[in-house]
Each structure stands twice: as structure tokens, then as C-alpha cells.
Amino acid sequence: MQATFNKLPPFICVAVARIGTQRMSLPEVSAESGISLRKVERIAQMLSWDSVKYRDVCSFAKACGVDLVCQSETRKYLARQRTLKNVLSHLTSRQLERFNELCEEFTTLHEQGRDEALPASP
Numbered sequence: 001m002q003a004t005f006n007k008l009p010p011f012i013c014v015a016v017a018r019i020g021t022q023r024m025s026l027p028e029v030s031a032e033s034g035i036s037l038r039k040v041e042r043i044a045q046m047l048s049w050d051s052v053k054y055r056d057v058c059s060f061a062k063a064c065g066v067d068l069v070c071q072s073e074t075r076k077y078l079a080r081q082r083t084l085k086n087v088l089s090h091l092t093s094r095q096l097e098r099f100n101e102l103c104e105e106f107t108t109l110h111e112q113g114r115d116e117a118l119p120a121s122p
Contacts, residue, residue, distance in 0.1 A: 005049045005057060005068045008075075011102040014044040015088060015095070016074060017064035023090035024064065033063035047106045 017024035026044060030037040035056055049057050049068075061068045081088055088096060 002049060004071075005061075008061075008066060008068055008071050009048050009106060010043045010046040010052070010060065011099065011106070012074075012078070013061055013064040013066045015091060015099050016066065016077060018090055021090065023095075029060070029063045033059040035059055035063075045102070047102065047109060 014024075014026070014029060017029055019028070024032075026040050027037055029035075029044075030040040033040065033056075035043070039056070040060070043052055043056065043060055046052065052060070057068070066074050088099065091099060
């Protein structure tokens with residue numbers, strides 16, 4: 001199950017978290033998930049779910065609107081975002097820059113033999 005979850009790591013979940021068309025803030029993810037803000041901030045920077053307790057994985061992903069078991073909707077959303085010129089437009093430029101850095105780290109890890117990597121960052 002962990003390998004499946006890791007195909008949509010925490011940093012991607014938080015990047016796609018929205019309320020309507022607005023990006024969900026980390027305090028909003030914290031309130032929705034019932035996880036402390038400090039823990040949400042740490043999880044949001046992670047490249048995998050490996051060190052996150054299962055109940056926190058479930059709460060965090062649900063708060064972000066991501067189904068880690070049936071990932072098709074989130075993957076379709078990411079694929080649509082990649083085809084648009086205004087990729088993940090709800091992110092600020094700083095957030096998008098950090099997202100791209102994490103995508104590069106994630107891809108590097110998977111190229112070194114870990115699980116199947118996601119397509120290249122937008």
C-alpha cells in the first residue's frame with residue numbers, strides 16, 4: 001500500500017489542495033485534517049509517506065482532497081495542469097518554485113531505483 005501512496009507524495013497532495021479555485025493554506029489543511037500545524041508543515045515538505053503514521057496519511061490526504069488508493073482523479077488533474085500554460089496557477093511563484101524543487105528531488109530518488117516516479121515536473 002505504501003508504494004501506491006508514494007506515487008502521490010505529500011508535497012503533491014498539498015500542492016493540489018484547493019477550496020474551489022483557491023489554494024488551501026497549511027493552516028486550513030491542519031484544521032481540516034485535525035493534525036497540528038507544525039506536523040502539517042513537516043509533512044507538506046516530504047517526498048514520501050514512509051515516515052508518516054497511517055492515520056496522519058489518511059487525514060492529510062483527505063483534507064487535501066486526494067484519494068491515495070484511487071489516484072486517477074488527482075493524476076488527471078495534474079495531467080491537465082501540465083498542458084496549460086498557467087500550471088498550478090493557485091500556487092504563488094515561491095510555492096511553485098519549491099514544488100518544482102521537490103519534483104526534481106522526487107524524480108532523482110526514483111531514478112536511483114526506488115518506486116516508479118511521476119512524470120517530470122511542470
